[in-house]
Structure formats: C-alpha cells, structure tokens
Amino acid sequence: MEKGKLFSRDKLKEIREQFYYVDKDASRSSRVFFDNAGGSFRLKKAEERFREIDMIPDCSERNHKMAKFLQEIEEKGKEDVRTIFNVEGGSIVTALTASQAMFQLTGAVAENIPGTNIVTSVLEHPSAFDAVGYYAEKTGKEVRVAKSNPLTGGVDAEEIASLINQDTTLLNVMYASNISGAIFDIPQIIRAARRVKPDLYIIVDAVQHTPHGIMDFSELDVDAVTFAPYKFFGVRGIGVAYISKRMANLPHHKLAGKKEGEWELGSPAPAQYAMITEIVNYVCSLDENMEAKTRREAFEGGMKQIALHERALLYHLLEGTEKNKGLRNRKGINVFMDKGDLTTRDLILGIGFDNIDYTDAVKEYEKRSVIVYERVASSLYSKRMLESFNLKGAIRVSPLHCNGIEDVDKFLEVTEEILKL
Numbered sequence: 001m002e003k004g005k006l007f008s009r010d011k012l013k014e015i016r017e018q019f020y021y022v023d024k025d026a027s028r029s030s031r032v033f034f035d036n037a038g039g040s041f042r043l044k045k046a047e048e049r050f051r052e053i054d055m056i057p058d059c060s061e062r063n064h065k066m067a068k069f070l071q072e073i074e075e076k077g078k079e080d081v082r083t084i085f086n087v088e089g090g091s092i093v094t095a096l097t098a099s100q101a102m103f104q105l106t107g108a109v110a111e112n113i114p115g116t117n118i119v120t121s122v123l124e125h126p127s128a129f130d131a132v133g134y135y136a137e138k139t140g141k142e143v144r145v146a147k148s149n150p151l152t153g154g155v156d157a158e159e160i161a162s163l164i165n166q167d168t169t170l171l172n173v174m175y176a177s178n179i180s181g182a183i184f185d186i187p188q189i190i191r192a193a194r195r196v197k198p199d200l201y202i203i204v205d206a207v208q209h210t211p212h213g214i215m216d217f218s219e220l221d222v223d224a225v226t227f228a229p230y231k232f233f234g235v236r237g238i239g240v241a242y243i244s245k246r247m248a249n250l251p252h253h254k255l256a257g258k259k260e261g262e263w264e265l266g267s268p269a270p271a272q273y274a275m276i277t278e279i280v281n282y283v284c285s286l287d288e289n290m291e292a293k294t295r296r297e298a299f300e301g302g303m304k305q306i307a308l309h310e311r312a313l314l315y316h317l318l319e320g321t322e323k324n325k326g327l328r329n330r331k332g333i334n335v336f337m338d339k340g341d342l343t344t345r346d347l348i349l350g351i352g353f354d355n356i357d358y359t360d361a362v363k364e365y366e367k368r369s370v371i372v373y374e375r376v377a378s379s380l381y382s383k384r385m386l387e388s389f390n391l392k393g394a395i396r397v398s399p400l401h402c403n404g405i406e407d408v409d410k411f412l413e414v415t416e417e418i419l420k421l
Contacts, residue, residue, distance in 0.1 A: 001308060001311070001343075002311075002341070002342060002343060003311065003312060003315045003342070004307075004308045004309065004310065004311030004312030004313070004314070004315055004342070005308040005309065005311075005312055006309055006312045006313075006404075006405065007305070007309050007401075007404075012309075012402070012404050015286075015401070015402050016402050016404075018043060018044055018045065018282065018402075019041040019042060019043055019044065019233070019402050020041065020042045020044060020047070021033070021041065021042070022041055022402055022403075023407075029369070030369055031369040031370065031371055032369065032370045032371065032403075032407045032410050032411055033371045034370060034371060034372050034397050034398055034399050034403075034407075034411060035371050035372060035373045035396075035398060036211075036231075036398045036399060036400040037178055037208065037231075037348050037373070037396055037398035038373055038398075039230060039231060040211055040230065040231050040232065040233055040400055041233065041400055041402055042233060042234075042235070043233035043234065043278065043279060043282055045278045045281070045282065046229075046233055046234045046235065046275045046278040046279055046282070047235060047275075049271075049274045049275055049277075049278045050234075050235050050271045050272070050274060050275040050278075051271075052271075052274075053070070053073060053270050053271040053274040054269075054271035056070065056270070058070060059267060060073075060074060060267070060268055060270055061267065061268070070268075070270040071270075073270045073273055073274050073277070074268050074270050074273045076273065076274075076277050077270075077272070077273020077274060077275075077276045077277050078092045078273065080273075080276050080277050080279075080280040080295075081240055081242055081276060082242060083280055083295055083296050083299050084210065084215070084227070084280065084299070085206075085215055085216075085217045085225055085242050086215070086216045086217060086218045086296055087217050087218060087222075087225075087242055088218075089244075089245055090242055090243050090244045090245055090247070090248060090261075091242075091243050091245075091247075091248035091261045091262065091263055092240065092241070092242060092243075092263075093105070093224075093240070093241040093242075093243055093263040093264075094238055094239065094240055094241075094264065094269075094272070095238070095239045096237060096238065096239065097127075097228065097238075097239040098127065098205075098207050098226045098227060098228040098239030098240070098241075099125075099126075099127030099239065100239060101226050101239040101240070101241045102127045102128050102131050102203070102205065102226055102239075102241075103127065103131045103134070104252070104253075104263075105203055105224045105226070105241060105243065105247070106128070106131040106132060106134075106135050106170065106172060106203065107131070107134075107135050108247070108250045108251070108252050109169060109170045109201045109203070109223075109247070109250065110132075110135035110136065110138070110139050110141065110169060110170060111135065111138070111139055111251075112250050112251050113169045113170065113201055113250075114169070115141065115167045115168055115169030115170075116141055116142060116167040116169075117136075117141055117142040117143070117144050117163075117165075117167055117168050117169065118132050118135070118136050118141050118142070118143055118144070118168070118169050118170045118171075118172065119144045119145075119146065119160065119163045119164055119168055119170070119171045119172070119193075120132045120143065120144075120145060120146070120171070120172045120173065121145065121146040121147075121148070121155045121160065121173055121174070122145050122146065122147055122148050122155070122384055122385065122388040123148050123154070123155055123174065123177050123179070123180075123385050123388065124172065124173070124174055124205065125174065125178060125205060125207065125208075125381075126380060126381060127205075128172050128174065128203075128205045129384070131172070132170075132172050141169060144163040144164075144168075145163075146159045146160045146163055146173075147159055147388065148385070148388040148389060150337065150388070150389045150390060151337070151339060152180075152182050152337065152339045152344070153177055153179075153180025153181065153182035153336070153337030153339065153345075153350075153389070154176075154177060154180065154182035154183070154184050154185075154344075155173070155184060155189075157185055157188040157189045157192045158192065160173065160189055160192065160193065161189075161192035161193055161195070161196055164193050164196045164197055164200065165196065165197070166196075166197055168196075168197055168200060169201065170200070170201045170202070170203065171193050171200055171201070171202045171203070172202075172203045172205070173186070173189060173202070173203075173204060173205070174204070174205040174206075174207075174208065174209075175204055175205065175206040175208065175209035175210075175215065176208045176209035176212070176213075176346050176348075177208070177348075177385070178207075178208040178348070178396075179348070179350055179375055179382065179385050179386070179389075179394060179396060180336065180337040180345075180348065180350055180389070181337075181345045181346040181347065181348030181349060181350075181398075182337060182339070182344065182345060182346075183209065183213065183344050183345060183346060185344075186204060186215075186220070187220055190202060190220045190221070190222060191220075194221065201223045201247070202221075202222050202223050202224075203222075203223060203224040203225070203226070204217075204222055204224070204225040204226070205225075205226055206225050206226060206227050207226060207227050207228045207231060208231070208346070208348075209346060210227040210228075210231065210232050211231060211232045211233065211306075211400065211401075212306065212307060212310060212346040212347060213303060213306075213307045213346065214300050214303045214304065214307070217242075221244075222244070223243060223244045223246065223247040224241050224242065224243045224244070224247055225241065225242050226239065226240065226241040227239075227240055227241075228240075229272070229275060229276055229279065232279055233279050233282065234275050234276065234278075234279050235272075235275055237272070238269070238272045240276070243263070245261065248260070248261035248262075248263065249261055253265060280295070280299060282302075283299050283302035283303055283306070284298035284299050284301075284302050285302065286301070286302035286305045286306065287299075287300075287301030287302045287305070288301060288305060289301055306401040309401050310346070310347040310399070310400070310401050311342050311343070311347075313347060313399055313401075313403060313404075313405070313408055314342055314345065314347050314349070315342060316405055316408045317349060317397070317399075317408050317411070317412070318335065318338070318349075320412055324409055324412050324413065325412070325416075326412065327349070327351060327412070327415070330415065330416070330419065331419075332353060332354045332355055332419045333351060333352070333353055333354070333415065333419060334351060334352045334353075334354070335349060335350075335351050336349075336350040336351065336352065336389065336391060336394055337350060337389065347398065347399055347400070347401075348396065348397070348398045349396070349397040349398075350375070350391075350394035350395070350396055350397075351394065351395050351397060352391075352393065352394060352395060353395075353418065353419065355419065355421060356418065356421060357393070358374040358375075358376055358392075358393040358394065358395050359374050359376065359393075361374070361395055361418060362374045362395060364417075364418045364421065365395075365414060365418070368414040368417060368418075370410065370411055370414050372395055372396060372397050372398075373395070373396045373398075374393060374394070374395055374396070375393060375394045375395075375396050376392070376393040377391075377392050377393060397411070
C-alpha cells in the first residue's frame, strides 16, 4: 500500500457529492482547489446539522426536554473528540480557534509547573511557537528549539529528546508539518521524551494532520492534543482540545462553582458539537468493513481509506504517467523535502519553479483555475520554517481526499504551461 489505493470512480463521485464547492467556487466558476491546508472542503451534513441545531433557542444548561436533548448532543460531540484521538476520560476544551486553545493550554503548564525550560520545534505553527515564547518570557524560562531535518521535512525524535532534561516544563510539538507534509513520528517522540522525564507535560498540535490520517493516543500518555474542525470538513468558529486529567486540574480560568476539571466558560454551543459528530459519522461511513464494531474501529477504517486514496493522489502528483509526467519527472521544477517513503507524508507538497518566483507562479495557477498557495520567507507564518529548510519559499500544493486523478492531471497540465512561460 506504499503507493496508496484510489477510491473507485463511483465511490469518489458519491464522496464529492457530500461536499460543497469541490469543482466550482462560490461564484460557480470551475476550478481545482488545492489549498486545503489553509482550510478544507466543507461537509454538507456538518454544515446542515450545525445550522439545524444552532437555530434552537433553548439553553442546554436547563432541566427541560429540549435542554436535555442539547445536553445529549454536547456529550456525544465530546465523546467523538475522544473517538478521533482514541482517548478516554480527561476533559474537552474549546475556544474560538485552535490557536486560542493552544495559548491557553501552554500558559496553564508554563505558569504552574516548575522547571527552567520549554522544548518545541522550529517547524511549529506560530500559535504554538509563539505561545511557548510568550509564556517562557513571562515565567523566565528558556526556549529550546529542535532543528528540522531538511531531507525528510520533519523533526527527528532524537533531536527533540536531546533538548529535554529534568528541568523541562513542557514539550510542545506538532503532528505533521503544514509546509512539507512530513508526519512526525509522534509515538517515538513521546516515548523518547518520557524516557528522559517520565512526568513531562506534552502538548501535540494535530491541526494539520487530523484530516489525513489515524492518530492513536490511547497508550501515549499525552496531556493535550488540539485540532481545528474547519480543517476537518467542519465549520469555522471553534478550536478543540482533549486534555488529560492532570492537565485539566491545573489552575485555569474557571467559574468558581464549576467542577475542578471543567474548562468551558459561558454557555456551551451544542451546534458545534453536533457538527463534530457529523464529521465522525462521515469518516465512519467510509469504512469498508461494515461488520458490527466499535465507533472507534469504524473511524479508523474510514481514515485508512482516506489515507490510502490521498497517498495514491500524492504518488500520481509525483510520478504521473508517460503521457502526463509527474513533478519528479519535469525539468525546471523542484519538489522540496521529497523523501521516498510516502507512508510518512500527508497530502501536502512544497514545490518551486526555476523560471518564475513563488508568488507569480501562484497567480499563474489561478489564471488557469487552479488554487494553490505560496509560503515565502517574508511571511510570519512561514519564515522560521522555510529558513530551517534553507528555502526562500515554496508553493504549497494541498489536495484532499475528495479530489481525484482528473484534478491532479489538470494541475500537472497547468504546471507544464507555467514551465513554458
């Protein structure tokens, strides 16, 4: 399965019909949208269920019939967050964005756990990297930054573990790079870190990886893991984190009358939880083995199918065919951090042309109805990561599992046109 396995034509057609704007934008203009790392296609049922529940005027913090109905929706949504990560217990934390949740969680550890340093990596999203920097300065701690591996596009477990000691308060690390697509070996990273300091607090940023692959934290003893539903086929307006019991019991903003491990402030938003449940329902529906099983097993089966289809798209992007050469086989274009093993990569590519700069290339793609995104060193979201790879920029190409071979072929044909400019 190293080269992946495409959905059947009929299955892909069925999948595409469940999302908005897969082949047309909101003005109904045809296009190929390969900028899902900046968001994602929206699942119709998730949007529809969100609107349906959001229209209900009742407050769930009551004791009547409709309030109890909303409470059940909230609890189901929280359990489905646990399904995504394969965890039990702990607490669910929400904020307007995953970035806000990350700052909140980082602060709770940095301000309350003894130590002299915090470890993170150079590839972290600014929401994590800057949260570490902010609270390290506030608490007088040193920031230790693990270097990237320019060959793989990720960060090695040994590099991270080498920075941890008995005075490390927190390890904050992402699951996959939003520039290279490299999947970090999170199980190895967590085990290596805990060999050095068993009681170390660990926060994992899974925002980029959640839509692409299976994660299993059941035996990894993680303290927090975050994701953004809008990058997982859902709606904007919420960031979500699962946190361990010991993390939940750290001092944090809390109404005095609430339970110790409660992190929610203000009235809950049942519609957001209903939306999360629809995302999990959708993934479970992709599972090929329809025998009776747990919801987590069905979710794993669906995510496996997503990962295999995306890997096949990635292989086609890189290798192409005799008639339509892949990116690896075209002169004048570079595929960055192109490690051979596709099982260690999400469906994200960083590329560059010899004949045109990154920003101009993105404009040329758009002229030809293909949407990609440039990451350049002048951007606060990209500078640190790109420099770690010795790059001035990269064109980020990020399809999703509801894209098909035809979309990839269109992209490759447009790429050839740009090469001839």
